Amino acid sequence: KIGNTYYSTIPLAINNASTDGTTTIIKVLKDQDLTSTINITGSNANLKNIVLDLQGHTINNSQTNVIKTAGNLTITNGSITCSAGSGAVDIESGGKFTINDGSIIATGSRQAVYNNGGTVEIGGTAYLESQAAEAKRGTVHNYKGNLIITGGTIKSTTFSALKVDAGSAVIGSKDSLYDKTNPVFIGNTYGMSSAIDVSIYDGVFKGKTAGVDDTSKITSYEDGAVEVSDQTEKINGVTYKLFYYDLSANKLKINFNANGGTVSPNYV
Numbered sequence: 001k002i003g004n005t006y007y008s009t010i011p012l013a014i015n016n017a018s019t020d021g022t023t024t025i026i027k028v029l030k031d032q033d034l035t036s037t038i039n040i041t042g043s044n045a046n047l048k049n050i051v052l053d054l055q056g057h058t059i060n061n062s063q064t065n066v067i068k069t070a071g072n073l074t075i076t077n078g079s080i081t082c083s084a085g086s087g088a089v090d091i092e093s094g095g096k097f098t099i100n101d102g103s104i105i106a107t108g109s110r111q112a113v114y115n116n117g118g119t120v121e122i123g124g125t126a127y128l129e130s131q132a133a134e135a136k137r138g139t140v141h142n143y144k145g146n147l148i149i150t151g152g153t154i155k156s157t158t159f160s161a162l163k164v165d166a167g168s169a170v171i172g173s174k175d176s177l178y179d180k181t182n183p184v185f186i187g188n189t190y191g192m193s194s195a196i197d198v199s200i201y202d203g204v205f206k207g208k209t210a211g212v213d214d215t216s217k218i219t220s221y222e223d224g225a226v227e228v229s230d231q232t233e234k235i236n237g238v239t240y241k242l243f244y245y246d247l248s249a250n251k252l253k254i255n256f257n258a259n260g261g262t263v264s265p266n267y268v
Helices: 010-015
Strands: 023-027 032-034 038-040 049-053 058-061 067-069 072-076 079-082 089-091 096-099 103-106 113-122 127-130 140-149 153-156 162-164 168-171 184-187 190-194 198-200 204-207 210-212 218-221 226-228 232-235 238-246
Touching: 010 023, 010 038, 067 072, 089 096
Parallel strands: 023 049, 032 058, 038 067, 049 072, 058 079, 067 089, 072 096, 079 103, 089 113, 096 113, 103 127, 113 140, 127 153, 140 162, 140 168, 153 184, 162 190, 168 198, 184 204, 190 210, 198 218, 210 238
Antiparallel strands: 184 190, 190 204, 204 210, 204 238, 226 238, 232 238
């Protein structure tokens, strides 16, 4: 439903979403098992700003893509699942896709999220997983376009969690801090595989082969950060190699001499 108006299908609700740039909140009222793609395309797609509130429900498609968007779409509060030989969510040129909670799980032969020229933003507690049968597929595949990941967990059981072919990719936020607990990338081979230069300001990358396939591709990171690639972690009995940055090695402890008086705190 949109407001107090009910629709029999999600596509019908999307067709009635505003095209003046204001946000339309579509609330899903029950689980959906689809056989065709939810399309946000066409001449006015870029004028649609849609929040699809799943309200704890699941949208599943075993035939084709769950969603294909050239508009501005945010998914929240629920799950997207896809067992087809198509990406679960495809973002087309000019589109924007955001997920900060809930999950997207692809059990077919392709990606959970495929960026084909738009903008993808992933953060918060979002969980994305791919069990793609095609080895070249990542769970999040930035074929082209812009990718920003500030949080969440991205996992692949067959290949890299994150695959970047072109466009731009920024992981984390440049803020003179490095969070090595979030976001998390867990890949069967690599946590990240990239063909272009990327920026990494937060996150930990875990892979059976290596955390990152080519660390020379990382060309921007927190000032003074030290690369860590000699650590391992066991997950369900399997050893993963880690990659992250560490700022602690460059921190100094400064003690204050109160010279007969008092000072609080006495060190930083």
